[in-house]
Amino acid sequence: EAGVTQSPTHLIKTRGQQATLRCSPISGHTSVYWYQQALGLGLQFLLWYDEGEERNRGNFPPRFSGRQFPNYSSELNVNALELEDSALYLCASPGVGLADTQYFGPGTRLTVL
Amino acid sequence: AQKVTQAQTEISVVEKEDVTLDCVYETRDTTYYLFWYKQPPSGELVFLIRRNSFDEQNEISGRYSWNFQKSTSSFNFTITASQVVDSAVYFCALSAAWDTDKLIFGTGTRLQVFP
Numbered sequence: 001e002a003g004v005t006q007s008p009t010h011l012i013k014t015r016g017q018q019a020t021l022r023c024s025p026i027s028g029h030t031s032v033y034w035y036q037q038a039l040g041l042g043l044q045f046l047l048w049y050d051e052g053e054e055r056n057r058g059n060f061p062p063r064f065s066g067r068q069f070p071n072y073s074s075e076l077n078v079n080a081l082e083l084e085d086s087a088l089y090l091c092a093s094p095g096v097g098l099a100d101t102q103y104f105g106p107g108t109r110l111t112v113l
Numbered sequence: 114a115q116k117v118t119q120a121q122t123e124i125s126v127v128e129k130e131d132v133t134l135d136c137v138y139e140t141r142d143t144t145y146y147l148f149w150y151k152q153p154p155s156g157e158l159v160f161l162i163r164r165n166s167f168d169e170q171n172e173i174s175g176r177y178s179w180n181f182q183k184s185t186s187s188f189n190f191t192i193t194a195s196q197v198v199d200s201a202v203y204f205c206a207l208s209a210a211w212d213t214d215k216l217i218f219g220t221g222t223r224l225q226v227f228p
Contacts, residue, residue: 033214043158043204043218056214088156100146100213104158 002027004093004105012111017081021108024073025093031055032074033102034066038087046089049074081112115140117207119219126195127227134190134222136205142166144210147181147188152202152221164188165210195226 005024013019025032034046045058049068063079078085088109092102116139126132138147149161162172164181172179176193192199205219 031214033216035216042220043206043216045215045217048214050214056212058215090158092158100208100210101148101160101163102216103160104150106155106157109156 003095004091004103006089006091006105006108008108009106010109010111012113013081014113015081015083019078019081019085019110019112021076021078021089021091021110022073023076023091023093023105024071025091026095026103029094030072031094032068032072033092034074034076035090035092035104036060036087037090037107038084041087043090047076078110083112086110086112115142115207115209115217117205117217117219119203119205119222121222122220123223123225125225125227128196129194130226131191131193132195132224132226134192134203134205134224136188136190136219138186138188138205138207140207140209142209142211146208146210146213148206148208148216149179149188149190150204150206152204154201158204161190192224195224197226197228200224200226 007022031050033048037043048056052068066076068074088107090107091105095103118137145166147164151159178191180189202221202223204221206216208216
């Protein structure tokens with residue numbers, strides 16, 4: 001089965017702009033998890049979407065938002081970009097392996113200039 | 114509160130050496146899961162293993178082995194006869210059984226294996 005896919009691979013924006021990142025979970029799974037991996041801050045849980053609803057949220061400001069579509073793909077939107085938003089954004093999905101295990105996509109590297 | 118500590122920021126070894134990556138966790142939950150992920154230079158997190166809190170059996174998978182000790186809240190990862198391809202950042206993570214959708218990650222250990 002296809003793994004988690006993310007696009008784009010790289011994204012360059014300037015401060016104040018908006019960024020949109022996309023993710024598709026492993027086929028047949030309804031949950032999508034978003035994580036931010038910023039330099040010096042490690043991997044931090046951002047958002048969890050399931051069945052089209054936001055189910056859980058990490059400690060991030062409201063300008064980080066997203067949505068999940070009927071086909072379970074998801075968008076992460078970051079508004080009013082700040083320099084410190086530069087990071088690798090990773091998306092994860094459950095898979096056919098162990099239950100309660102998250103399998104990650106290749107990530108989108110966002111650079112804010 | 115849940116927390117994962119990987120005290121080793123970076124480890125360098127020469128090929129064929131054995132290396133152990135330490136992971137210490139804190140949780141008040143009695144049922145939880147522990148994970149190890151590998152992040153090669155490409156950036157993608159690769160799942161290696163999951164352990165639940167009721168299963169303290171050590172596990173071996175090829176050159177990889179894991180030692181889970183509840184008494185010391187540790188879940189250490191050993192690579193035997195390391196290879197250059199093992200060079201990556203390794204993350205230990207924790208989730209509560211009631212909240213498996215939020216992984217709490219350690220800060221990672223960068224392993225460099227030199228030929």
